[in-house]
Amino acid sequence: MxxxxxxxxxxxxxxxxxxxxxxxxxxxxxxxxxxxxxxxxxDDIGSLRPWLDTLVAGLPTDLSTTLRAYASWSVLRRARGRATRGHLTVNRPGRGGGS
Structure with missing residues (x-):
């Protein structure tokens, strides 16, 4: 590669x-x-976009659209908030410890 x-x-x-x-x-x-x-x-948040692309690849359009919307509105927003507070972890970028 x-x-x-x-x-x-x-x-x-x-x-x-x-x-x-x-x-x-x-x-x-x-x-x-x-x-x-x-x-x-x-940044760990940057790694979430390719993961999301892989996750929705091959799914029906309506399902992939819904998952992308949820990820953008909820998962990525929470991950950015945790990153700002310094609570982002490598293994769980969107769900770092303590809020």
Whole structure:
């Protein structure tokens, strides 16, 4: 995957990695790039959008529309609030400890 990203000639960004899905190999490469300083750390809320895209992929349009609306109005709003208060956790970005 890294060779493919380099061969494309575009900057390696979180968005470029998001285009490869949300699998373990993508997240492992992302963590290596962040750890080595080749990629800046990403806020945990940014990781929710690709997860949502994967979640609704292949669902009927009415269901995916409803899930996206709920995620935007409720889950992402709560996650941003928790991030602002410093209560966001890596494993549960939308449901960090204590309110």
């Amino acid at each position: 890294l060779r493919e990203l380099i061969a494309a000639g575009d900057p390696i960004t979180h968005a470029a990695l998001d285009d490869h899905g949300t699998g373990a190999s993508v997240e492992h490469l992302r963590s290596l790039l962040v750890h080595t300083g080749a990629l800046t750390p990403r």
